[in-house]
Amino acid sequence: MEQFEEAYMEEQILLLLDNELDTEQAGKVWAQIVAFPEYKALYEEYASVYLTQDDNLPLIDFSYLEKGSEYELPPMQIKKTFKPAWGIAAGIALILATGILLRVNNHEVAQLDGGLAKSDKIHQAVQAPMHQLAADSLERKPGSRKVPQPNRSRQVHQKDRGQELKLAIAGSETVPASRSAVASIYQGDASGVSRVNSSKLQEAAGTHNNYYVSLPAPVKSPDELKLETSNGLLPEMIKAGQWIFGDRKNNTTVEIAIGNNEKRSIKFKL
Amino acid sequence: MTRAEYNHIVKEWANNVFRFALKTINDAEEAKDVVQQAFEVLWTRHESIDFDKGKSYLFTVAHRRCMDYYRRDKPKEMEHIPEIITSNEQSKNEWRAYLQEALKILDQRSKQLILLKDYEGYNYQEIGKITGLNESQVKVYLHRARKLLKNYLIQKKQLL
CATH class of the missing domain: 1.10.1740 (Rna Polymerase Sigma Factor; Chain: A)
Structure with missing residues (x-):
């Protein structure tokens, strides 16, 4: 109780010193201060920590701030403070711009895929006539390492690709009407890779350098395709890659990167 | 104006x-x-x-x-x-110097509240408008600052 009273009186003394009490309340507090020496001591202690006006600071002549005076200075540039809202807005704009760029980039990459028919079940990879692809794989010696290519810009890559496709189209009169395509076929758990004959390479209407082929439906009977039970997408992809490039091995090493730091090499036995 | x-x-x-x-x-x-x-x-x-x-x-x-x-x-x-110091004001000035030194222990906000109150004579409401605080906050921060100053100066006195 005493502690409560002391805390209350301490607050009242501070309010009194700050001139925040009305006359009646101030009178009551004064009465307590006069009646109790401990409150008087507290009042004096607090009164001593109030700053006084006469602290002898030198007076500065600020007449140059007066407008129209002979000493008036040209207006100074007011320092602008950086507001956090602008920072947040800039961050959001940056994220949006990055998102839009990535989206545009993905769209371009999708167009570069040749506009080939895609579905969940059938994945095709036809960049060049099949005989050309086969010649490439035959030329590669077993165990030979891939020669690093100089870094080329996207424009150059697009140009080459466009020229390649145009050449394929130009030479289409001399090649058979149907073309070979490599396809991964999935039927339930079973899958397989097969070469199937497609229609002629055709330019997609209204597009530039986009071509497509259509596959016969059904592609082949399951027996002809030699479908096997899938061991998962990754081994199948590896197997398909090895089949395409004629690089037949019993095992292969795959490096998987998770995030920026985690890198694991996993050896798959096929 | x-x-x-x-x-x-x-x-x-x-x-x-x-x-x-x-x-x-x-x-x-x-x-x-x-x-x-x-x-x-x-x-x-x-x-x-x-x-x-x-x-x-x-x-x-x-x-x-x-x-x-x-x-x-x-x-x-x-x-x-x-500062212009005269001999009869010496002890008063000494205390002022201690008080000015004691201000250093306060954070910027508390120091500004003390300055606005003591030098400019603003009331809690006016200080609140200037600093963007409400009246209760001004009161709490000011009282806390006064207690800190008082305790600091009492300790200083005891040491001297």
Whole structure:
């Protein structure tokens, strides 16, 4: 109780010193201060920590701030403070711009895929006539390492690709009407890779350098395709890659990167 | 506010704003800049500000500039300000010096509240408007600061 009273009186003394009490309340507090020496001591202690006006600071002549005076200075540039809202807005704009760029980039990459028919079940990879692809794989010696290519810009890559496709189209009169395509076929758990004959390479209407082929439906009977039970997408992809490039091995090493730091090499036995 | 009223405010309050800024940021040149900036802002808006509110507007701008300065640069140690000392005032001045030293233990906000209260005589409500705090916050922060100053000075006295 005493502690409560002391805390209350301490607050009242501070309010009194700050001139925040009305006359009646101030009178009551004064009465307590006069009646109790401990409150008087507290009042004096607090009164001593109030700053006084006469602290002898030198007076500065600020007449140059007066407008129209002979000493008036040209207006100074007011320092602008950086507001956090602008920072947040800039961050959001940056994220949006990055998102839009990535989206545009993905769209371009999708167009570069040749506009080939895609579905969940059938994945095709036809960049060049099949005989050309086969010649490439035959030329590669077993165990030979891939020669690093100089870094080329996207424009150059697009140009080459466009020229390649145009050449394929130009030479289409001399090649058979149907073309070979490599396809991964999935039927339930079973899958397989097969070469199937497609229609002629055709330019997609209204597009530039986009071509497509259509596959016969059904592609082949399951027996002809030699479908096997899938061991998962990754081994199948590896197997398909090895089949395409004629690089037949019993095992292969795959490096998987998770995030920026985690890198694991996993050896798959096929 | 007219040009004459604005000039009157310069004469009347420029040194008070300077003292407030100097005690807050402890840098005389920066404090002069704060004064100049505060008056520039006041002049650019003088047509829409009443003469009666000129002083509190000035202190509001000065308070913000001081806080900007505090966030940007750590305030220096208190510069030596020449004081006129007479022998009969010596003990009084000694106490003032202790009190000025004690102000250093306070955070910037508490220090500004003390300066606005003691030097400018603003009440809690007016201080709240200048600093953007509500009345209760002003009261709490001020009382807390007074207790800190009192305890610091009692300890100092005991040591001496």
